[in-house]
Amino acid sequence: MIKVGIIGSTGYAGAELVRLLMNHRDAEIVWYGSRSYVDQQYADIYGNFFELVDEKCLADDLDALAEKADVIFTATPQGFCASKVTEGLLGKVKVIDLSADYRIRDAARYEEWYGIHHPTPEFLEEAVYGLPELKRDAVASARLVANPGCFPTCSLLAVIPAMKSGLIDKQSVIIDAKSGVTGAGRGAKVQNLYCEVNETVKAYGVTTHRHTPEIEDYLGEAAGEAVTVQFTPHLVPMNRGILVTAYASLTADTDEETIRKFYEEAYADEPFVRLLPPGRVPETRWVRGSNYADVNIKADRRTGRLIMMGAIDNIGKGAAGQAVQNMNIMFGLDEREGLMTVPLSV
Amino acid sequence: MIKVGIIGSTGYAGAELVRLLMNHRDAEIVWYGSRSYVDQQYADIYGNFFELVDEKCLADDLDALAEKADVIFTATPQGFCASKVTEGLLGKVKVIDLSADYRIRDAARYEEWYGIHHPTPEFLEEAVYGLPELKRDAVASARLVANPGCFPTCSLLAVIPAMKSGLIDKQSVIIDAKSGVTGAGRGAKVQNLYCEVNETVKAYGVTTHRHTPEIEDYLGEAAGEAVTVQFTPHLVPMNRGILVTAYASLTADTDEETIRKFYEEAYADEPFVRLLPPGRVPETRWVRGSNYADVNIKADRRTGRLIMMGAIDNIGKGAAGQAVQNMNIMFGLDEREGLMTVPLSV
C-alpha cells in the first residue's frame, strides 16, 4: 500500500486527488495538507467525503510528511514546491508536483513568464515532465515529476502527432483553448464569483498566458526545433473541462487519412487517449471526471490547414488524474489503477 | 456474473445504469435496449462510452431478452413494463422496473393519477417497492421490484423517521422539492431546451404531480394511517439532483435532539443514507453521481414545526443507483457493489 501525502488538498485539484485515490486499491492517503483549513475536518470542506474521510487537515509541512509518505503530491501555488525540494527530501520520498515549478527546462524562461525567482534550478534537469504519452519510461524511474499543466496536456496530445508527421508548418501553430472555471482555482476573488462568470465568455492572458512556454518546449521537442506558438485561453461557464482547437498550415497536398495514421500510431496503445472516428468532434462532457483525452483532426483542403481538437477534464487528465497515472508508473503498478471509472457525461 | 438487460438504455436513467454496471464486478450487460436508436452504436449516442462499450442498441424486446438475461431493468415510459410482465416472463428472469407501473398498490389510484389503464394489476401484490431502507428483506426474495420514483425516494428518506416518531402531525406534511433537468427525460421537447430552462426556476405539476400518491402510500404505511401530503416539485437549472425541504407541525413540546434519535436509529446501519451533523444542510452537489441520500432535520420551536431535508442524485439513488442496489440485494451480493464511488462534487 503506497502511503500518499497531499499538499494543497483543499483546492480543486487536491480534492480530485482525494476522490481518485479513494478508489485506488494500492494507495492510502496519510496526510491531507492545507494552508487555510488546518485542524478542520476535511469532510467539512468537501461534503461529498462525509462519512468517507474522517481526517483533519494538517499543515503543508513537507519535511514532516516525508517521514510518513512514499509519495507527495504538491497541488500548490507556483514557487512553493521549488522552495521545498532538497536532495534530502528526494532521498526519502518521491514528489509529483502539480505546479509549474519544474515543467520548463530553462529557469530563466520560467522566471520571465512566471515573474518569480526559481530557488532550486539544480533539480530542473532531473525532473521529468509527467506526460506519460511522451515520457513514460523516464517517469518510471523518476524521483521528481513535473505534472503537466492542463492546457499543455490537452494541446500537446492534440498537436504532437501532426508535428511529428512533418506535414504541417512547424511555426504555424495557433491554439485556441476553452476552460471550465475550476481552472481558476478556489481562491476568494470577485472575478470568479458565480455572477461574474455565469452567462458569459471571454479570452484571458492573451499573448501572455504562462502555459505558452511549456507548450512550446514540448512541441519544439516533437518538432526537432524551437517553435513559437500562439496560445489563447478562454473562460467558459462550466465547472470542468478543457477544449483545444488548434490550427496549423499544411505543408503538402496531403489528406486527412494520411495524417490520421500518425495519430493512430501514436495512440494505438495509449489507455487514456481516445482518437475519435473521422468527423466526430471532442466534447468536454464525454471525458468529465475521467482521465481520458479525446482527440480528433480535420483537414481543410480548401484553406490548406489542419484543425486539431482535444478535450480533457482539466482537473482529471489535466491535473489529478494524470498525477495518479504518473504515480502508478513510478511505483510499477498498472497505469490505469484507480482511473478506469466511466466519464460522468451528464 | 449476472447477465443484465436494459430496456430503455438510451434515456438518462438507462445511461446511468450502463455507467454504474460498467464498474460492477459481478454484472455484465448483455442487451442495450432502445426504441429510437436500434442498430446504432451505443457509444455514438453517449460519447463517454467510446472505446468502453462496443455494442449496438437492440430493440426493446423483453421476451427475447428473457432468454439471455438474469435480470431486466425497464427504464421506460409508464405503462410499458406493465404491458409486458407475465407469469412466464417472471419465471425466467427478474425484473426491476424503473417506471411507476408497480409502485402504487391500488390500480385504480394509479389509473387516476397517471391517466392510463393498468393492464396487469394482478402483479401489484407481488411487486416489491424497492426502497431498501424500507423493504430490504422483501426485495431480497422478489421477482418483480418497483424501483421508487426520484421524488418519493428523497421525500420518504427525509420524512419517514419523523413520521414514525409520533412527534409530528401526520396530516401536516408539506414537501417542497427541487429537481435538476435530467428528471424531465431526454425527449425532444421545446420546454426542455437549454434556453427554456437555463436561468430560471418554476414549480410544475402543482397539486397534481404523479409522485404524490406514491409518497402518500409509503408515508401512510409509516404513519399507520392514510395520510394526505402536499407535494410541489420545482425545476432548477442543473443537470442532476433533487433537494427536498419538507415541513410538518410538531405535536408536542419536543426538541431536535429527541427527534434526531429516530433518524440516528433508522439510518445507523444504512450504507447509503448519511444523516448530517446538526446545523448542516444537504446540498445536491455532495451526492452527485452517487447512491447517497443526505438527510437532516431542523426543529423550529418558534413556529412549532419540524423541517426535514434530503438530497439525492435523481438518476443515482433516485433511479439507476437504487436499481443496482436492489439488484445486489436480489442476487445476494454486497449491497454496495458498484456503488461506492465518491460523489463528484464539482
Place this chain on the structure above:
Amino acid sequence: MIKVGIIGSTGYAGAELVRLLMNHRDAEIVWYGSRSYVDQQYADIYGNFFELVDEKCLADDLDALAEKADVIFTATPQGFCASKVTEGLLGKVKVIDLSADYRIRDAARYEEWYGIHHPTPEFLEEAVYGLPELKRDAVASARLVANPGCFPTCSLLAVIPAMKSGLIDKQSVIIDAKSGVTGAGRGAKVQNLYCEVNETVKAYGVTTHRHTPEIEDYLGEAAGEAVTVQFTPHLVPMNRGILVTAYASLTADTDEETIRKFYEEAYADEPFVRLLPPGRVPETRWVRGSNYADVNIKADRRTGRLIMMGAIDNIGKGAAGQAVQNMNIMFGLDEREGLMTVPLSV
C-alpha cells in the same frame, strides 16, 4: 431633473440602479459611491457601461452628497444607513434605503435577528416601508423610505390578498423561496464562487433567515394580528430571480375562484403586479430585468390548502426597480417612468 446619489453603486443592486436610472427621463446620477473602488472609472468595474458612464467612483460620503443630490439610494450593508441618518440629512435630501435598517418596526426585533445595534431607532416611526402596493400614499410624502427586502417583496405580494381574504388560517403560512445568486452580493467569498454554486441547490438560513421578521410584520398587518411565518430560502444556480411557493391551510370549504377575486381586486390597478391566468405558474425568466411581480394561486381541495406563488427579479422589483418606483412616487412622477422595459426572458 432629479439629482440622484447612489451609495454602494458597485454592488449588484447599485449597478442595477445605475442601469435603470440611465433609462429614466427625469433623473440624473450625480454620485457613484463606493467603498472599494474609489477613484476608479465606474465603467472599468461594469463594462456594460463603457462609453455610457464616464464617471469615477466617489467615497460613500452621505454628507457631501446631501449637498448635491435630491435623493440618495443606500445600497449598503446593514447598519450603514442607520448610522448616517440625521434630522439634518433628511432636511436636505430624501433617502431610499435598500438595506434592512428601517424595515422592521421594532428596534429590539431588528437587533435580535440582525445581531447588530440599531443606532437611530428614533427614525423607525417616520420611515415608510416602500412596498407601493401597500403603502403608496405614505411613500408619496416620505423623507425616508425603507425599501423592502427581495424575499419579503415577493412573499408579501403573493400572500397578502389571501391573508386579507379571511379564508386562510393566518398562522399556517409556510414560505419556501428560491433565489438567484446575485442575492448573495458581490463580496469575494469562497461560498459564492462559480464552482461552489453551479450545478447544486441548497437551503440556507433555515429557521433563522433575517427576512423572516420583515415578512411577519407586514403579513401581520394584513392579518390584523401578529403572525408567525415559516420561511426557508434556497440558493439556485442562476444570476437573477426569486420564486416564492407559499402554503396555507384553507379555513373554509372555499374554492380558487373565490380567493382569486381578492387577488384580482388587489392588483387590478397595479402597474407592476401581474396576476396570471388560472393554471399558469410564475417563472423567474418572465420577469428578468424588470420591475414586474408575477403572482398566481392554486387551491387544493384534496389537501385543504392554498398554494400561493410569486416571481420577481430580486434586483429588480426586489431591490433597484422598486427603489426607482418609490423615487417616482416620492417625486410625483409617473410611477412607471424608467421601468417599462420588457423583461429579457432569454
Place this chain on the structure above:
Amino acid sequence: MIKVGIIGSTGYAGAELVRLLMNHRDAEIVWYGSRSYVDQQYADIYGNFFELVDEKCLADDLDALAEKADVIFTATPQGFCASKVTEGLLGKVKVIDLSADYRIRDAARYEEWYGIHHPTPEFLEEAVYGLPELKRDAVASARLVANPGCFPTCSLLAVIPAMKSGLIDKQSVIIDAKSGVTGAGRGAKVQNLYCEVNETVKAYGVTTHRHTPEIEDYLGEAAGEAVTVQFTPHLVPMNRGILVTAYASLTADTDEETIRKFYEEAYADEPFVRLLPPGRVPETRWVRGSNYADVNIKADRRTGRLIMMGAIDNIGKGAAGQAVQNMNIMFGLDEREGLMTVPLSV
C-alpha cells in the same frame, strides 16, 4: 408610426424583435407571424409579454401582411424568404430578411454551402447587406435588406479595419468563435436539450459552417481581393452572446498602436461599436440584451500575429438589434431609436 410585420415571431430572434420594437417610439407591430403557434396568444408562448402584448399569432403570410405593413421582418429558416419575394411584394413593403437568403452575392455559392436551391437569384443584386458600419448609405435606400448572420457580424466588425490597414496577410485569417445556445434556434431537438448542452463545450460545423462564405465575401470586399478564411464556431453553455477571437499574420514590423488607429478611425462615429481601451478583452456579458459590438486588438510581436476580438449579443447586434437598426436607417429615423437600453450585464 411604422407598421411592422414579423414573420417567424416565435423564434428567439423573432421574440427579440418584439421586445425591441415594444420600446421603439416610431414602430408598431401589426402582425405576429408564426408557423407553429397560429391562433395562440403570443404572451402564452413568451410569458414576459403577459399584459404587454394582447395579440394572437397569425400565419406566416407575407402577401396578406404586405397590405398592412410598411416593413416585414422575416426571421425564418433559409429558403423561406427567397421563395416569397417578388417585385410586387417589394413594390408594397420593405423587407428585412434575417435569414441567409440574400447575404451571399453568388447564388451558386449559396446553393453549394446551404445545400438548397435559390428560387429568386434575380434579387441578389438589389439586396443590400445590412451591416450599417459597411453599407449605411445603401441600406438607407434599400427595399430589400439581407440582415447579416451573427458570426459574420461579429467577425467582420473585429477584422475589417485590420484587413483594410494592409498590415495583415489577407489570406491568413483564422476565426475561432464561441456562441450561446439561442443561436441554435428554438426547434425541439435532442442536441439542444438542457442536459445535452449544459456543462460542456464543443466545436461544430468544423470547416463547413455556412457563415464562412458570408464572412469571406465581405472580408474579401475589404481586402480588395478574394480571401479564404478558416472559421470554427463553438457552442458554449449560455443563452446569449458571441465571442470572436481572430488571428492573422502581421506583414510588417508594425505595432499595436499603428493598427489601433485604423480601428479608431473606422469606429469613431459608430454608435454601436465600442473599441475597448488597450489591454481590455471583450466579454459577452457586457453587451447582453443590447446592440453593441465590443471590439479590441492585441498585437503579439513575439509571434508576429495580430489577435482581433469581438463580442456581440447574437440575437441583438447579431440579429434583431441590427434588423431594427437597419429599419431605422431605411425609414430615416435616428439610427439608435429603440436600441439605447443599457446591456444587462448580470
